[in-house]
Amino acid sequence: MRTTLLMRLFVVLLFLLQSPPRLISKELLQYPLIIVPGQGGNQLEAKLNKEYYYKPLKQQLEYCRSGMREDGGKWFRLWMDCSILEIPPTFQCFAEQMQLHYDPHLDDYTNAPGVETRVPFFGSTHGFHYKDPDRLNQSIYMANLVKHLDQMGYKEGINLFGAPYDFRYGLAGDGHPSKVGSQFLQSLRDLVENASKANNNNPVILLTHSLGGLFALQLLHRNSPAWSRKFIKHFIALSAPWGGTVLEMLIFASGNSMGYSNINPLMLRQEIWSLESNRWLLPNPRTFGDKPIVVSKDANFSASDIPKFLNAIGCSDCVHPYESRIMPMIERLKPPAGVPVTVMTGYGIKTAETLVYGDGGFEAQPEIVYGDGDGLVNLASLLAPETEWYGLKQLEFLKVIKLPNVSHEGILKDDVAITEVLKEVHQVNSFVMTSSA
Ligand SMILES: *[C@@H]1O[C@H](CO)[C@@H](O)[C@H](O)[C@H]1NC(C)=O
Ligand SMILES: *[C@@H]1O[C@H](CO)[C@@H](O)[C@H](O)[C@H]1NC(C)=O
Ligand SMILES: *[C@@H]1O[C@H](CO)[C@@H](O)[C@H](O)[C@H]1NC(C)=O
Ligand SMILES: *[C@@H]1O[C@H](CO)[C@@H](O)[C@H](O)[C@H]1NC(C)=O
Numbered sequence: 001m002r003t004t005l006l007m008r009l010f011v012v013l014l015f016l017l018q019s020p021p022r023l024i025s026k027e028l029l030q031y032p033l034i035i036v037p038g039q040g041g042n043q044l045e046a047k048l049n050k051e052y053y054y055k056p057l058k059q060q061l062e063y064c065r066s067g068m069r070e071d072g073g074k075w076f077r078l079w080m081d082c083s084i085l086e087i088p089p090t091f092q093c094f095a096e097q098m099q100l101h102y103d104p105h106l107d108d109y110t111n112a113p114g115v116e117t118r119v120p121f122f123g124s125t126h127g128f129h130y131k132d133p134d135r136l137n138q139s140i141y142m143a144n145l146v147k148h149l150d151q152m153g154y155k156e157g158i159n160l161f162g163a164p165y166d167f168r169y170g171l172a173g174d175g176h177p178s179k180v181g182s183q184f185l186q187s188l189r190d191l192v193e194n195a196s197k198a199n200n201n202n203p204v205i206l207l208t209h210s211l212g213g214l215f216a217l218q219l220l221h222r223n224s225p226a227w228s229r230k231f232i233k234h235f236i237a238l239s240a241p242w243g244g245t246v247l248e249m250l251i252f253a254s255g256n257s258m259g260y261s262n263i264n265p266l267m268l269r270q271e272i273w274s275l276e277s278n279r280w281l282l283p284n285p286r287t288f289g290d291k292p293i294v295v296s297k298d299a300n301f302s303a304s305d306i307p308k309f310l311n312a313i314g315c316s317d318c319v320h321p322y323e324s325r326i327m328p329m330i331e332r333l334k335p336p337a338g339v340p341v342t343v344m345t346g347y348g349i350k351t352a353e354t355l356v357y358g359d360g361g362f363e364a365q366p367e368i369v370y371g372d373g374d375g376l377v378n379l380a381s382l383l384a385p386e387t388e389w390y391g392l393k394q395l396e397f398l399k400v401i402k403l404p405n406v407s408h409e410g411i412l413k414d415d416v417a418i419t420e421v422l423k424e425v426h427q428v429n430s431f432v433m434t435s436s437a
Contacts, residue, residue, distance in 0.1 A: 028430050031205045031233045032159040032195040033149065035125055038210025039277055041141050042128040042164030045118050046078035046097055052114025064093030078117065080131040082138060091263055099274040100168055102321050108177045109169055109276045117166060123191060125162035145412045148422055161195050163188045167211060170276035171218050173328030185219050192231050203233035205428055209412060211277060213240030220336035229338040234428045236342045238411050238421065239374055242333055243287025243381035246352045248278060249294055253313045253362040266363060273315045279322050282306050284330045286388070287381050296357040313362045335389045340397035342424055345382040346406025346417065349375040376408035
């Protein structure tokens with residue numbers, strides 16, 4: 001009797017120890033899955049129209065128009081096309097065409113004049129397998145994860161869907177319009193309802209990466225708890241920058257060459273300043289407190305001093321929209337009502353924590369003091385729900401999974417991390433979950 005029971009336990013254990021993707025029978029996948037990628041994760045297409053053609057431009061940008069007909073050009077991939085980013089002159093065209101403009105009369109953001117954009121492949125994951133489909137091995141994003149989900153039984157257009165978006169835009173606090181971001185949330189809501197309807201009215205699992213998690217949380221806040229209970233089974237947020245990231249202050253101050261050694265990082269600074277989503281991702285006082293993040297000869301800046309910092313680096317136009325639109329939205333990090341959440345993140349990778357500027361001012365690259373995080377986002381930000389949500393009564397359920405040595409995008413690519421993600425999706429589909437917080 002005893003032995004049989006032990007044997008049985010052993011068999012069960014063996015069963016559980018096997019690599020999780022393989023033990024999932026397809027019938028067990030009850031809940032459709034919708035993936036929301038992070039900032040820069042999905043492709044974005046653009047078309048230049050007449051207004052762009054006639055607009056007075058700086059001399060060196062003259063040739064960004066070459067190949068354009070007067071009646072407007074063709075759609076092309078604005079993000080991401082490595083071949084454009086590699087050469088300084090075309091990089092400059094890219095930097096200009098990506099920019100957003102804040103219109104104080106509309107109190108909203110628009111594209112640069114003459115630039116039309118669209119997000120291809122809404123509804124599917126195709127737009128974010130690779131960032132640049134012409135450079136597969138340089139730009140893999142979710143291809144591995146999607147392949148493993150497919151092996152697990154998640155089929156594109158049946159029970160697997162994707163929600164790419166124009167990641168340059170963001171959202172704003174109550175009373176402020178955000179046309180593009182709000183339209184995305186509406187499309188995402190429709191996609192959730194459609195996916196559920198197509199799957200026996202079962203609720204949906206939202207699986208997000210990075211900024212996608214911030215949008216998903218807003219989706220849940222901006223719909224009723226009754227809607228969430230009906231349509232959302234679980235929210236799995238990978239590497240979400242809940243409290244922003246210090247690195248954002250670095251690129252605001254000193255630009256970003258995106259890893260290309262022949263590109264002057266300052267070339268992208270105007271573009272970085274202009275993106276609404278970048279402003280959303282600046283470090284948040286809730287998470288970073290009053291500790292100086294940027295240390296310079298004349299002044300130090302903490303996350304509470306972002307308006308002062310924006311003035312100091314020369315982005316004074318950023319201040320008003322930051323104060324009026326972003327600050328009210330990030331004041332508190334509310335849990336979603338009626339939705340169980342799993343927060344998954346890597347840690348143990350050195351991540352910029354303090355930026356020390358010397359005589360060269362903000363236009364020179366700073367000395368970086370590192371702390372813990374996933375290489376891109378600081379650990380305190382990645383784990384903000386653990387510190388801020390615990391004990392709140394709206395919180396339905398929170399589980400936090402920390403993966404050592406896993407980077408911000410490694411969570412989508414490393415075998416060990418993918419296995420953990422699949423395990424979580426599997427648990428949501430089959431077991432009663434237990435909360436760790
Ligand atoms: C990856 O890209 C590099 C550079 O373009 C190329 O030399 C290499 O063969 C590619 N590798 C694979 C596996 O495609
Ligand atoms: C949802 O389904 C309706 C009806 O089939 C369709 O018109 C709409 O485009 C779908 N929307 C999304 C976002 O999938
Ligand atoms: C900025 O912070 C550094 C390190 O904490 C400190 O030594 C320095 O005096 C501060 N500078 C100013 C201008 O407050
Ligand atoms: C992280 O990786 C480093 C280098 O590969 C290794 O030495 C270290 O043991 C790893 N740490 C963990 C917690 O896995």
